[in-house]
Amino acid sequence: MVTTSTAERRAAPQAATVRPEPPRPSGLVYLGLAGLAVLAFIVFWVIQESGDVLLIPLGFVTLWAPLNPVIGLVVMLVALAVCFKARIGTMAAFGALAFIMMSYWAGATVGFTLLEIPERWSNVEPRLMAFLDPNWSYIWTVRDQWLITISMAVVATLVGCAIGLVLAMYASPVSSPNKGTSQTIKAVNSVIRSIPDVGWALLFVAFIGGTAHGLGPMAGILALLMFNIGIVAKLTSETIDAVNPGPVEAADASGATLTQRNRLAILPQVLPGFVSYGLYVFELNIRASAALGIVGVGGIGSAMMLQLNRFQFENVAAILIALIVVVLLVDMFSMYIRRKLL
Amino acid sequence: MITFENIDVVYPNGFKGLSNVNLQINKGEFVAIVGLSGAGKSTLIRTVNGLVPFTSGTLTVGDVVVDPRSKAKLRRLRSRVGMIFQSFNLVTRVSVLNNVLVGRSADTPTWRSLLGWYRAEDKELAFQSLERVGIVDKAYMRAASLSGGQQQRVAIARVLAQDPEVILADEPVASLDPPTAHKVMRDLRRIQQELGITTIVNMHHLDLARSYADRVIGMRAGEVVFDGPVEEATDEVIEQVYQRSLTAEDIVTAEATQE
Ligand SMILES: Nc1ncnc2c1ncn2[C@@H]1O[C@H](COP(=O)(O)OP(=O)(O)OP(=O)(O)O)[C@@H](O)[C@H]1O
Ligand SMILES: [Mg+2]
Numbered sequence: 200m201v202t203t204s205t206a207e208r209r210a211a212p213q214a215a216t217v218r219p220e221p222p223r224p225s226g227l228v229y230l231g232l233a234g235l236a237v238l239a240f241i242v243f244w245v246i247q248e249s250g251d252v253l254l255i256p257l258g259f260v261t262l263w264a265p266l267n268p269v270i271g272l273v274v275m276l277v278a279l280a281v282c283f284k285a286r287i288g289t290m291a292a293f294g295a296l297a298f299i300m301m302s303y304w305a306g307a308t309v310g311f312t313l314l315e316i317p318e319r320w321s322n323v324e325p326r327l328m329a330f331l332d333p334n335w336s337y338i339w340t341v342r343d344q345w346l347i348t349i350s351m352a353v354v355a356t357l358v359g360c361a362i363g364l365v366l367a368m369y370a371s372p373v374s375s376p377n378k379g380t381s382q383t384i385k386a387v388n389s390v391i392r393s394i395p396d397v398g399w400a401l402l403f404v405a406f407i408g409g410t411a412h413g414l415g416p417m418a419g420i421l422a423l424l425m426f427n428i429g430i431v432a433k434l435t436s437e438t439i440d441a442v443n444p445g446p447v448e449a450a451d452a453s454g455a456t457l458t459q460r461n462r463l464a465i466l467p468q469v470l471p472g473f474v475s476y477g478l479y480v481f482e483l484n485i486r487a488s489a490a491l492g493i494v495g496v497g498g499i500g501s502a503m504m505l506q507l508n509r510f511q512f513e514n515v516a517a518i519l520i521a522l523i524v525v526v527l528l529v530d531m532f533s534m535y536i537r538r539k540l541l
Numbered sequence: 542m543i544t545f546e547n548i549d550v551v552y553p554n555g556f557k558g559l560s561n562v563n564l565q566i567n568k569g570e571f572v573a574i575v576g577l578s579g580a581g582k583s584t585l586i587r588t589v590n591g592l593v594p595f596t597s598g599t600l601t602v603g604d605v606v607v608d609p610r611s612k613a614k615l616r617r618l619r620s621r622v623g624m625i626f627q628s629f630n631l632v633t634r635v636s637v638l639n640n641v642l643v644g645r646s647a648d649t650p651t652w653r654s655l656l657g658w659y660r661a662e663d664k665e666l667a668f669q670s671l672e673r674v675g676i677v678d679k680a681y682m683r684a685a686s687l688s689g690g691q692q693q694r695v696a697i698a699r700v701l702a703q704d705p706e707v708i709l710a711d712e713p714v715a716s717l718d719p720p721t722a723h724k725v726m727r728d729l730r731r732i733q734q735e736l737g738i739t740t741i742v743n744m745h746h747l748d749l750a751r752s753y754a755d756r757v758i759g760m761r762a763g764e765v766v767f768d769g770p771v772e773e774a775t776d777e778v779i780e781q782v783y784q785r786s787l788t789a790e791d792i793v794t795a796e797a798t799q800e
Pocket of ligand 1: 557580585
């Protein structure tokens with residue numbers, strides 16, 4: 200009782216006063232959500248194939264495996280009931296419902312499982328052994344490819360950030376000349392972003408030629424460039440949306456042009472964010488250029504692809520380890536810069 | 542001289558911010574606008590530089606007829622009309638000097654602003670403005686590192702760098718403690734007298750209005766309900782404007798009046 204005495208003393212004077220409770224969410228909307236859950240259940244019931252189960256395994260531990268859509272329905276309804284009881288807003292409840300539905304659907308459709316690995320062990324083992332014994336001397340022989348990769352990443356980052364910044368200024372309603380411009384640029388941006396980096400690489404290799412024509416790095420830079428523009432423009436324009444409007448209004452009130460006020464009142468506010476997006480994108484580029492080698496854009500990726508095709512797993516392992524080291528170094532470097540800047 | 546003739550402001554949502562305002566503010570006058578929250582003080586002040594476009598009537602500032610639809614004309618007008626805000630509105634991450642130089646925008650080519658490469662005479666003007674508010678030694682400090690009163694002085698220097706004919710101030714001292722509020726008001730008053738700049742200030746505090754202004758304008762529900770010299774703005778008159786009796790909140794503590 201000694202431990203609770205202070206709590207009791209504090210609670211005592213408040214016992215009489217009634218504290219306001221969170222507002223009760225609309226029951227009608229909750230009914231609608233329940234209807235949505237039932238609808239989803241019907242859809243799942245229709246599309247379910249016999250014996251299909253939802254598996255979300257982590258390693259060999261199955262976290263949650265409802266055996267058929269009825270369990271999913273029960274989970275959804277229980278979640279809704281809990282949300283209603285806890286007076287959680289309808290938007291949040293909808294979010295929870297959507298999360299359950301998505302994970303149910305995704306799990307049921309993909310049938311993702313790690314359970315197959317042990318069955319294929321005999322196949323995996325020798326390759327794994329080669330990976331565990333990397334050929335260290337090989338790292339040095341591909342230094343030219345590393346240089347190409349890094350210069351591709353640098354050029355793509357610099358140019359991509361510059362273009363991304365300009366696009367972001369036109370995309371955010373805060374800094375763009377008018378609503379029409381901002382919506383158009385946003386749409387263009389979505390298109391750029393919807394094509395993955397490998398997609399861009401394939402496109403540019405097809406248009407201007409890949410490693411075979413000695414143009415691999417060119418295609419790689421262009422692919423990374425598009426990839427970077429998409430990311431930087433998106434993140435920066437969202438940062439611009441959230442700037443303090445005060446200085447912007449002050450610049451307007453002093454008769455600055457749109458360009459001047461974007462430069463003087465918005466750019467300084469978004470600069471730290473913008474620089475860290477640039478560093479992040481640089482890191483992504485180093486990693487992406489390893490993957491892009493597969494489609495023939497030059498750099499360390501193509502060296503890795505070559506060794507993989509020759510079943511030289513010791514060399515592949517050496518490259519992968521070097522990649523980890525380089526990415527870690529880049530990460531440390533960008534962390535250092537960010538600390539200096541913020 | 543600023544003239545309002547039958548000015549109406551209707552906000553996009555249909556709310557009537559100003560109705561039928563007629564005013565004539567003379568060159569070099571120091572005018573305080575008082576009124577309860579929501580009376581339309583900010584609306585009135587923002588109409589002058591077009592931050593809030595008026596919807597009918599005629600507004601002239603100096604010899605210019607204000608046209609809220611022409612962006613280029615508005616920019617030219619704004620270059621001659623400086624504005625000071627309650628929350629200072631500085632770019633806190635950059636230096637005091639760069640904040641003051643924002644006031645030179647209208648006279649600076651865009652490419653110079655983009656590069657941040659200002660002419661020597663613009664910098665000199667910025668330094669002179671900082672000198673006038675007594676913080677020239679802080680020129681290369683980050684604006685964020687200054688106190689509230691100092692930040693508001695930077696904002697005043699930014700306006701002075703515009704070499705304005707009119708200064709609009711929307712509750713310039715409402716976020717400051719009483720002694721600092723008096724200091725900033727004294728700065729504004731001194732600048733108005735030294736340079737003959739027409740100054741319009743929104744106020745919450747009656748005693749500030751009475752000690753620093755030449756003329757008081759009272760507003761209620763978007764209308765001007767009192768307009769006269771400070772001497773006529775007695776407690777009874779202001780109670781008429783507010784439609785309630787005065788309280789302690791209507792005045793800043795008097796203790797601050799001495800330096
Ligand atoms: N952008 C807007 N859209 C619609 N209504 C607005 C807008 N801005 C202000 N109003 C309304 O116009 C009225 C007057 O607002 P204004 O900001 O001019 O008042 P104020 O006298 O400055 O008040 P305060 O002392 O609180 O600053 C208020 O009722 C407000 O709700
Ligand atoms: Mg106001």
